[in-house]
Amino acid sequence: MVKIAFYLTPGGELLEQLSTEQIKNFMATGEGLLWIDMEDVSDEDAQILSNIFGFHPLAVEDCISKDIHPPKIDDFEDYLFIIIHGINYRIDPDVVETTELTIFLGKNYIVTSHDIPMRSVTSMLERVRKDGRTMRRGADFLAHDILDALVDNIMPVIQEMDERNDQLEAEALHEPDRETLVSIMALKRSILALTRVMLPQREIMNGLSRGQYDLISERAQIYYRNIYDHLVRIEMLTLGLRDMAESVLNTYLSSVSNRMNEVMKVLTLIATIFIPLTFIAGIYGMNFINMPELEWRYGYFTMLGVMAVIGISLVIYFKRKRWL
Amino acid sequence: MVKIAFYLTPGGELLEQLSTEQIKNFMATGEGLLWIDMEDVSDEDAQILSNIFGFHPLAVEDCISKDIHPPKIDDFEDYLFIIIHGINYRIDPDVVETTELTIFLGKNYIVTSHDIPMRSVTSMLERVRKDGRTMRRGADFLAHDILDALVDNIMPVIQEMDERNDQLEAEALHEPDRETLVSIMALKRSILALTRVMLPQREIMNGLSRGQYDLISERAQIYYRNIYDHLVRIEMLTLGLRDMAESVLNTYLSSVSNRMNEVMKVLTLIATIFIPLTFIAGIYGMNFINMPELEWRYGYFTMLGVMAVIGISLVIYFKRKRWL
């Protein structure tokens, strides 16, 4: 669905919602700057991409398809085709979802497409609608602004994951149960998946900032370099997160076995104290005819005393050995 | 066994089942486009490959041999020799089997061979039989179409493995037994083996899409690039699967030890409650002559009450400590 089309005329005027005819005209003259944003690309939209813009059928197919495409950049000389992943929201606390943004970047136009609304694109559209001059620096800067917003939106997710890690560590220490483990491992997998998406993304920005593509002006390259730097920072933080998740997993495992140990220890100690005492009681429950202690006046109380002494001694011994 | 031979004449006519003589003629004139598909290459077939096409004896040997050959591409100038692995079916839920497809790709012919029927080849043969024009874009495109179908058939297997992973995780959580472990480790090994096959495959497509070989026209390269992109996606998914399998293994191990812990805990608690009570019973089973409590009218009932109080207190204490 063609959602929005902005056209900045050479004279600096901003037009919105162009007809197909107007787009054709623009492509013929090639003056001014055009931005078309498509959400949930329909077959009709694909027609525009193929016929009016003349994009390669494989690139158009990637736009239509709902499959996951790893980040990539293809150079078709007249235009660049970029797939980049943003993180818009997390459906569940422990699952990170990436959303794809595809950008066709031409000399004086860009065409963006995505399956669901993306905050970075929406905010940029708002800015352009308010002030057409946002587009005046050219197509490469416009693409940069969108990519920059997209990468900026990744940071808060990293922070959320960091907080979730801390929360899971506290849980692992103080009340580890099976759900904690499931969460820890889901978070760890999310972090690894994030790392795998960020790496090619970084390399794409590296290429854009190093003059590898003619469509990116020298002046714009340093701005792409800035996005690259952001991605390096995100990578460093993600690696830190990974170490953290590893360490939370260790905490969990050690915490669970600790708990079990404590239960076993205290219980076994109780049993151990009473076993020798029960043995003594057993002795005086024997029916031998000649057992002098049984005849003692205070035999019973003496034995109770002996048992108390033994029990208390064992408790003291265990305390000393720090087993209790 | 030469199964099928298609010949698209320069005039656009499609011939099937050519005689050896006709193939010889074709090689002499070099006009039109030829596709020969061989299943379970016999020595007789090998003769055709060696004598008529003049393929290198080592390449022909690779076609005949039933051994496993890692994916590779050899450039013999006049033709490319490609070995690629597809996944046709899974013999067992936890074992992935790869099947080899060898392709000789010449200027205006391709020769494919495989040991068992392959879905990707069969479906392509059908398409050509229905409409000869499928072959009209040349040998490089024909090879592309076959490779594309082969790579497309890998995705469903990845999905099956993903589902199997989920199923094993559920099993590991709720009824972990020895077979679960054996399945988890078999699946993990399959995933690792798959990763190892996919990596060289990706590199072959990379070479084909980057103009490294003269036999691939510039127009076809971008289509090979598309297969490369698919393999990158498969690689990303496979790495995700690997993390998943690792995490399922952890779940299993933790689940088994959890179960054992629970059994031990409850049983030890029962024992611990009865040991002090048995001790008390033992005391009043002693035969001392002077044990005042024994003479009490309600001594027996008092003691039963005391025991009940002790037992219940212990249960409450354990509940509080969350050991029960």
Added chain:
Amino acid sequence: MVKIAFYLTPGGELLEQLSTEQIKNFMATGEGLLWIDMEDVSDEDAQILSNIFGFHPLAVEDCISKDIHPPKIDDFEDYLFIIIHGINYRIDPDVVETTELTIFLGKNYIVTSHDIPMRSVTSMLERVRKDGRTMRRGADFLAHDILDALVDNIMPVIQEMDERNDQLEAEALHEPDRETLVSIMALKRSILALTRVMLPQREIMNGLSRGQYDLISERAQIYYRNIYDHLVRIEMLTLGLRDMAESVLNTYLSSVSNRMNEVMKVLTLIATIFIPLTFIAGIYGMNFINMPELEWRYGYFTMLGVMAVIGISLVIYFKRKRWL
């Protein structure tokens, strides 16, 4: 906040605290050597950087921003923009904190900025204030001296971490508790984070020492090489620390399970010795009418003896088997 500005005139005189006007003059003439140090860069300072020095807005933004920036070097032809991390103090025994130093290195000036006071910069400022000739070797040497001091300050932290490792190993061996584990894992994470910061830092120095940048004179390059060598040494030590932390973690885990084993062993042994004895006492507590032993004169004492013999034999047996 512009803290300090030094200006070494071509005549060798040292001026301190220049006015904005004087800086403008300097930039116009380009004679002598200027060092400006800014702490906690304000918007006003940023104006100076942008307007007078003409630094790129993105670089200036990095100076103002309080975010963490990974180490990097950007070549703007007229000047280099370097971000480097130092370790100034450790807030907690098990957490390493890195502080950023940004350097603009021009032909005859350097501008340093940082959020908090840095020992390496402070000591260098002192040296210049005492003797202006410290600056006479040019901007590249001045930048070297600051970087050298910064890298030298990393060594003591490595040593502290090494000592902390030893201390934690002793703790893990002799009194492992939960805090020990938390400390071990925090230290391990710190070491990994340190490794990740040091690697790009080393690469930056490698670039500076290999003639990659025109602003570094050939004579200065070998001095940058020296910093590089220091960082290689730090890396080697850090890798050693990482192995050590891994080994401390193993010691901890093995120590905890050892302790549990010992408790369980001794207690189970006690129980095991008394269980057969209690059984014997139980036998002679039975009320059968015909139990000859009960009638024996010394039956009771005989049985006590038998019990003693059994108990002692078991203890000896366990000792022999080295279970006690």
Added chain:
Amino acid sequence: MVKIAFYLTPGGELLEQLSTEQIKNFMATGEGLLWIDMEDVSDEDAQILSNIFGFHPLAVEDCISKDIHPPKIDDFEDYLFIIIHGINYRIDPDVVETTELTIFLGKNYIVTSHDIPMRSVTSMLERVRKDGRTMRRGADFLAHDILDALVDNIMPVIQEMDERNDQLEAEALHEPDRETLVSIMALKRSILALTRVMLPQREIMNGLSRGQYDLISERAQIYYRNIYDHLVRIEMLTLGLRDMAESVLNTYLSSVSNRMNEVMKVLTLIATIFIPLTFIAGIYGMNFINMPELEWRYGYFTMLGVMAVIGISLVIYFKRKRWL
């Protein structure tokens, strides 16, 4: 010890057992093709290598020395010096032994040496003795044939290790004891050692097949490429073996702990059932004067019934909870 020397004259005649004089003549004229095979190189043999062939003293030293030399290739312009490792037999089921073959490959001669008899060399000598024309394709092909036989002999060892892995897995599942563990770890180490030897070997073949050395004719290169392909296959299988060994180790560890768990579980269950019953018996063993149940006519049988009910209920409960 010079074992065998073959000389294929330019006229196609095959001479065996040449005198030192004849070898000297050959080196002077340089016509025909010479193959000398030395087993357990003596000082006398070394003289021939140094003086007649003029090989570099360091290379000759490597031939004499009984130390282990990693695979390598040295280019001395007039000749190549190759050290390659074969696997001739396995001294113990879990230890792989590699044997070294050194080859001097000149324009029209090869000199092979090894410490113990090698199957690949012996079989090649046989073939040449039977039919001198085996040597007619030149020194590079002769060297290829020997290397090919050597690499072919590695496959059966891989298969043996694979079978041994399966066998150890079965052992680990059904009767894990300490020897199983020792075997598993020895096998794992052997696999890792094999991997380490194969990697440089593959690289040597890569170099030989890529036209890096003038002594290998273009026609021979593709045959060396074939050996390279074999080594890639062996590498892939070895990596599969490594995963397998890892998984067998996991099976072992999990199997051992499983066994222990089972013993503990059943035994603890038995104990747990009898502890409450013993408590009840203890109660009616008390000597209180007023215990009404004792006076009941069928008190004893009632209590036996109660105990039976409790015992059976516990067994049913445990079965339900799947603890038994």
Added chain:
Amino acid sequence: MVKIAFYLTPGGELLEQLSTEQIKNFMATGEGLLWIDMEDVSDEDAQILSNIFGFHPLAVEDCISKDIHPPKIDDFEDYLFIIIHGINYRIDPDVVETTELTIFLGKNYIVTSHDIPMRSVTSMLERVRKDGRTMRRGADFLAHDILDALVDNIMPVIQEMDERNDQLEAEALHEPDRETLVSIMALKRSILALTRVMLPQREIMNGLSRGQYDLISERAQIYYRNIYDHLVRIEMLTLGLRDMAESVLNTYLSSVSNRMNEVMKVLTLIATIFIPLTFIAGIYGMNFINMPELEWRYGYFTMLGVMAVIGISLVIYFKRKRWL
């Protein structure tokens, strides 16, 4: 401290203990070959290095400093500055100590320095003192001879570590205690540290043998290649050692848990056999008035028999299940 200075005159005469004046003369004329060896470099020595030889202050500083310097090679055009690590002795069976050797290698001189006596240098000095012609092949060969001796001295240490590994494995299998664990982990760390030192060392030799430095003649390069080959061998052995240490650690952990399992098993079995027997004794200790078995003539002996049967049956059952 300048320990020894050798001077081989152009005429082939060997002078020892030169005065500072003589060294100055040598540097002026540049004829003959000079070797100066310094142990524990003093400030006075540093003067000679700086003033007479004109070495770079940073290189001289590295000689004086007692810090650890990772292996490196710096090319100062007129001379090479090499830092290399040898292993002279092991202070403790499980700690490897590396000692540094620094070499200044000029066109016709070498200057070696080290903090403590080094076997490789000492033996070379002896050889030169005995026969001046050892130096006649030039400075590059002299440096080679020293480096070769140094690398040769590493092998015995590798062998000692290998033996120590075997010894620790035996200990881990038969009497694992805490010291065993501490030793295993210390050894493992030593092996890792050794690996880290050897890697740059290998690269240095690679550079020296590949014609990267003009001061190494082509004839000498192949000899440096030989040292490189030795280091490759050492690396391969070290990697084998690392696997071995990993496997010893596994053996230890499995051995400790095995021991604990055995203790627990036998003891629990004893307890389990007596618990049902004690229950039976408890039953006949009850005081019900109507317990027919108590009145039987041989009731007591019957019950003893029943107990014996139960006890023996349990033992047999456990043996069958292989739990005993």
